[in-house]
Amino acid sequence: xxxxxxxxxxxxxxxxxxxxxxxxxxxxxxxxxxxxxxxxxxxxxxxxxxxxxxxxxxxxxxxxxxxxxxxxxxxxxxxxxxxxxxxxxxxxxxxxxxxxxxxxxxxxxxxxxxxxxxxxxxxxxxxxxxxxxxxxxxxxxxxxxxxxxxxxxxxxxxxxxxxxxxxxxxxxxxxxxxxxxxxxxxxxxxxxxxxxxxxxxxxxxxxxxxxxxxxxxxxxxxxxxxxxxxxxxxxxxxxxxxxxxxxxxxxxxxxxxxxxxxxxxxxxxxxxxxxxxxxxxxxxxxxxxxxxxxxxxxxxxxxxxxxxxxxxxxxxxxxxxxxxxxxxxxxxxxxxxxxxxxxxxxxxxxxxxxxxxxxxxxxxxxxxxxxxxxxxxxxxxxxxxxxxxxxxxxxxxxxxxxxxxxxxxxxxxxxxxxxxxxxxxxxxxxxxxxxxxxxxxxxxxxxxxxxxxxxxxxxxxxxxxxxxxxxxxxxxxxxxxxxxxxxxxxxxxxxxxxxxxxxxxxxxxxxxxxxxxxxxxxxxxxxxxxxxxxxxxxxxxxxxxxxxxxxxxxxxxxxxxxxxxxxxxxxxxxxxxxxxxxxxxxxxxxxxxxxxxxxxxxxxxxxxxxxxxxxxxxxxxxxxxxxxxxxxxxxxxxxxxxxxxxxxxxxxxxxxxxxxxx
Numbered sequence: 001x002x003x004x005x006x007x008x009x010x011x012x013x014x015x016x017x018x019x020x021x022x023x024x025x026x027x028x029x030x031x032x033x034x035x036x037x038x039x040x041x042x043x044x045x046x047x048x049x050x051x052x053x054x055x056x057x058x059x060x061x062x063x064x065x066x067x068x069x070x071x072x073x074x075x076x077x078x079x080x081x082x083x084x085x086x087x088x089x090x091x092x093x094x095x096x097x098x099x100x101x102x103x104x105x106x107x108x109x110x111x112x113x114x115x116x117x118x119x120x121x122x123x124x125x126x127x128x129x130x131x132x133x134x135x136x137x138x139x140x141x142x143x144x145x146x147x148x149x150x151x152x153x154x155x156x157x158x159x160x161x162x163x164x165x166x167x168x169x170x171x172x173x174x175x176x177x178x179x180x181x182x183x184x185x186x187x188x189x190x191x192x193x194x195x196x197x198x199x200x201x202x203x204x205x206x207x208x209x210x211x212x213x214x215x216x217x218x219x220x221x222x223x224x225x226x227x228x229x230x231x232x233x234x235x236x237x238x239x240x241x242x243x244x245x246x247x248x249x250x251x252x253x254x255x256x257x258x259x260x261x262x263x264x265x266x267x268x269x270x271x272x273x274x275x276x277x278x279x280x281x282x283x284x285x286x287x288x289x290x291x292x293x294x295x296x297x298x299x300x301x302x303x304x305x306x307x308x309x310x311x312x313x314x315x316x317x318x319x320x321x322x323x324x325x326x327x328x329x330x331x332x333x334x335x336x337x338x339x340x341x342x343x344x345x346x347x348x349x350x351x352x353x354x355x356x357x358x359x360x361x362x363x364x365x366x367x368x369x370x371x372x373x374x375x376x377x378x379x380x381x382x383x384x385x386x387x388x389x390x391x392x393x394x395x396x397x398x399x400x401x402x403x404x405x406x407x408x409x410x411x412x413x414x415x416x417x418x419x420x421x422x423x424x425x426x427x428x429x430x431x432x433x434x435x436x437x438x439x440x441x442x443x444x445x446x447x448x449x450x451x452x453x454x455x456x457x458x459x460x461x462x463x464x465x466x467x468x469x470x471x472x473x474x475x476x477x478x479x480x481x482x483x484x485x486x487x488x489x490x491x492x493x494x495x496x497x498x499x500x501x502x503x504x505x506x507x508x509x510x511x512x513x514x515x516x517x518x519x520x521x522x523x524x525x526x527x528x529x530x531x532x533x534x535x536x537x538x539x540x541x542x543x544x545x546x547x548x549x550x551x552x553x554x555x556x557x558x559x560x561x562x563x564x565x566x567x568x569x570x571x572x573x574x575x576x577x578x579x580x581x582x583x584x585x586x587x588x589x590x591x592x593x594x595x596x597x598x599x600x601x602x603x604x605x606x607x608x609x610x611x612x613x614x615x616x617x618x619x620x621x622x623x624x625x626x627x628x629x630x631x632x633x634x635x636x637x638x639x640x641x642x643x644x645x646x647x648x649x650x651x652x653x654x655x656x657x658x659x660x661x662x
Contacts, residue, residue, distance in 0.1 A: 004404040006428055006463040009650045011403075011456065012643055013039045015304060015376050016395035018049070020070060020356060021367040024077045027360030028053060029097075030367045031061070031071040031080055032379060034395065037643040041065065044640070048082060048095070053365055053381050055392035061095060062102060068093075070114065074177070075122035081105070081177075083113050087142035088132055092116060092125060092175060105180040110138065111168070115194070120201040122177060124228070128195060129173045129184070133166025156215035158559050160604035161634045172206050174228065185230045190214065194246050194312060199253045202228055205236070205280075207243050207258075218560070219264035223247060223256060225280065237282030240264050245273050245297055246312025250319045255279055255339075257313040257322050259296050262287070267567035269447025269477060270485050273297050275313060275324055275337055288337045292344055293480040294326040300353055300478075301443050302453035303638050305371040311356045317363040323347070325354060327478045330410070330421060330451035334366065334382065347387050353452050359384075367392070371453040373408045373423075375400050405459055406430060410452070411469075415494075415501035422471030422502055423450065425462040430511075437516035437661040440503055440539075441470040444523030444546075446487060446495070449478040457638065457650060464654045465662060466518075469506050473498030489568050491524070491551075491582050492531045499528065503538070515540065516661040520653065522546045522638060523606055530584035530614060533593040541660035543653050545598040546635055549610045550585040552576070557607040588617045594624035596656040598649060600633035600641070628652050 013036075021032040030053055035046045048061040048068050062068045067085040074081065080095045084104075090113045095102040106113075111131035118125055132138070137145040150164060158164045170191045175182040185204065186192055195206040204226050211217050221243040223236040236256060245259025255277050263271045273296045275288040289296065301307050314323040321338050326346075333348045334357060347366075348354055355377070357368035366382040379393040406426040413420055427436060439461055443450050450470045461468045472478060473495040475487035487495055506512045518541040521529045526547025533542045548554055552572040554561045564579075565571045572579045580586050595618060599611035611627065618625040630649070633641045637649060 002402065004402055007403050007405050007456070007459040008463070009460055009647050009654075010039070011399070012646055013037050014396075014399045015456075017304060017306075017377055018369050018379050018393055018395060019046075019306060021358055021369055021379055022071050022073055023053065023358045023360045023365060023367050024073050025075065025361040026077055027362055027365045029077075030358075030379065030392075031073065032367075032369070033069050033071065034060075038065070039643065042642050042644050044643070048080070050097075051379075051392060053367060053392065055381075055390065058393065070116055072116050072118055072125075074118050075120060081116055081118065081125055083116060085112075088138055088144060089142070092127065092180070105177070106175050106182055107180060108182060112170075114170075117195065117197060118177070119197055119228075120199060124201075125175045125177055126195050126197060126204060127173055127175065128170050128192060129182075130170040131168045133168045136166050154215050155562065156218070156560070158604050160559050161636060163602070163604075172204060172226065174204075183230065185226050185228075186224075186233070193244065194310075196248050196312065198249050199251055203253075204228060205247060205249060205256060207247060216562075218242075218563075221260070223258065223278070235282070236278060236280060238276070238278050238285055242273070244310075246310050248312045248315060250277075250315050251317065252319055253280070255319075257315065257324075259313060259324060265566045267447075267485075267488050268563060269295070269299075269445065270481070270488055272481050272484075275322055277322070277339055286339070288322075288339065288342055289326070289335070289344060292326060292335070294328050295447075295477045295484070296324055296326050297477075298325060298332055298355055299327050299445070299448040300330070300332050300371070300451040300453060301445070301448050302371065302451075302455050303457050304376050304455070305353065305453040306355050306369075307448070307639075309356050311358075314359050317361075323359065323366070325357075327449055329478045330423075330449060330472065331478075332451070334368065347382060347384065349387075349389055351452055352389070354380075357382075371451070373410075373452050373454060376454045404428065405463065408455070408458065411505065413501060413505035415498050418474070418494075418498070420471060420473065420498055420501065422469055422505075423458075424506070425458050425468040427462050427465045427467070432511050434511060435513040436467045436511055437465065437657070438467045438469070438503075438506060438512045438518070439657060440499065440506075440517070440519045441468060442499065442519070442521030442525035442528045443470065443472070443476070444521070444525045445477070446475045446491060446524035446527075447477050447484050449476045451478070457653075460650055461654065461657075464658065466657065467506065467512050469502055471499065471502045473502070489578065491527065491567075495528060496531060496535065499532070500536075514538075518542060518657045518661050520545065523635065524548065526606070527584065533595060534584050534587035534591045537592055539593050541596075541657055542593050543596045543598060543656055544611075544614065545649075546600060546603055546606050546637070547597070547610055547614065548606050549583065549613045551583045552579045553613070554606065554610060555579075557609050559604040561605075585613055585617065588614070589621060591618060591621075591623060594656075594660055595626075596652065597625065597627045598630070598652065599628075600630045600635065600637045602632055603635045605635040626656075
């Protein structure tokens with residue numbers, strides 16, 4: 001029997017992550033994307049794969065060092081459209097399913113294609129396209145050159161992970177499925193999203209920001225209809241509020257389902273996104289799922305499992321029900337709601353974390369890419385008549401069988417009367433009679449959740465000899481609006497009390513060394529790490545990642561953080577005391593904990609200036625602090641940064657804690 005090895009940092013290159021499962025209309029097959037990291041090239045590659053929904057007949061459809069994604073079945077199940085991306089250009093390609101080479105369909109100029117969907121009759125393909133701005137200069141090797149200057153006129157001029165906006169917008173287009181000739185249907189200085197076909201193929205529905213000064217009103221999205229050949233837009237009147245959770249037509253074409261809410265300009269995540277339906281004329285708006293009291297978005301965080309991915313609501317064949325997803329206590333379930341009775345039914349088993357999914361035309365089976373504590377993500381089928389699930393891929397089976405590790409254990413504990421949930425990972429050869437160093441890991445968001453995912457970072461830390469705990473304090477999703485709203489206007493509380501209760505619970509187990517405890521977290525987790533080390537000295541080392549240190553400066557230096565005014569009762573000059581009170585920098589002179597700061601130089605969400613402030617202040621105060629800056633990387637380094645930089649980040653974290661805790 002082959003010898004098993006501990007989980008390692010460079011296991012990143014062994015993972016095979018299935019994404020975007022698309023079930024054929026017949027329900028017999030599923031096409032999906034498999035993403036991998038290449039150590040030599042320091043890049044991500046993705047190819048298309050195919051298997052039966054019975055789990056048999058797995059085969060690879062596209063090969064090589066490609067970036068193929070977004071597969072879509074034709075209406076006769078005979079071909080697959082997909083997007084192939086190359087540097088600054090992407091095109092729609094077609095692949096015959098019964099054999100033959102993939103061929104390019106479109107010949108669009110440089111730009112980005114997304115969200116492709118075949119028309120009901122299989123003659124056209126709907127998609128979103130963002131052409132590269134005419135002012136953007138591309139070098140001979142296909143890369144964008146740095147401009148002489150950037151002239152900024154709008155408040156929203158950049159986005160983390162994407163960079164600075166150019167002069168073009170993302171709009172609805174349609175291509176001929178035979179010739180590839182493409183036509184833009186919608187125009188203007190606005191962006192479109194979530195396009196979908198009407199069942200008769202005569203109309204397209206989409207979401208857009210089209211209010212006056214829309215860049216400052218990002219919570220006021222509307223639904224629009226446009227004829228398939230272009231023409232005048234019709235707005236579908238709905239309550240004001242965000243609608244960025246996807247939309248879809250009912251089978252009879254009379255009703256639109258969407259995921260959103262009707263309370264704009266609240267702190268992000270305070271109000272649950274729920275299922276809504278509205279007549280295409282804007283009448284009979286209804287809301288569903290309030291009794292569930294759960295957020296209808298995929299907000300379970302991990303470094304392998306995709307988060308913030310969206311599956312638009314799916315109508316049942318008879319138009320009486322809608323399927324969609326909810327975050328629930330570290331899980332993500334697929335729910336079926338009867339739009340006549342309002343009755344909700346969770347269709348997935350208790351411990352499911354379903355990321356994205358699709359359904360066949362006969363409403364017999366769904367396929368979803370699912371996470372688990374034991375293994376990197378795989379594909380699962382869900383039989384809709386019995387709710388029976390079955391794992392149909394084992395892309396990471398060989399890897400899992402070659403590793404020895406203790407699977408994360410789910411734990412429950414209390415802070416007074418408040419019930420809380422977390423996960424505990426133990427080191428190899430764990431001995432309950434020994435005392436181990438301990439690391440508390442805090443999630444970002446703030447209103448996201450940790451859950452039942454294979455979290456590589458947690459396992460790496462445990463393999464290094466630590467007891468690792470990660471938890472969902474108040475402010476997290478998955479436990480209802482009251483739980484999520486608890487930190488509104490006061491980010492650090494009661495989260496601080498809940499996190500300390502988690503530490504106390506770990507200590508009560510008898511195998512944690514109270515004198516060798518560390519704390520880390522990213523984004524809001526970095527904020528809470530900063531808050532903790534400026535309010536207690538119980539931790540002997542800390543690592544703050546992509547952090548927030550000063551709320552006032554973040555208001556102006558983040559890509560979207562002017563929305564802090566909704567969270568803290570106004571802009572910094574309108575409620576200065578609140579911004580001071582809840583900023584860790586206000587208390588920086590109280591910090592004595594050795595601190596490693598990790599930040600990305602192209603982080604536009606929590607600007608690197610936030611890390612700069614922590615480092616400069618602590619150096620000025622002659623405290624023990626070091627600073628690691630990653631060039632070119634955005635906010636999501638830990639999830640999708642350049643592979644070698646992901647490796648380096650994990651090594652820096654382990655080495656820092658080893659220096660002070662072992």
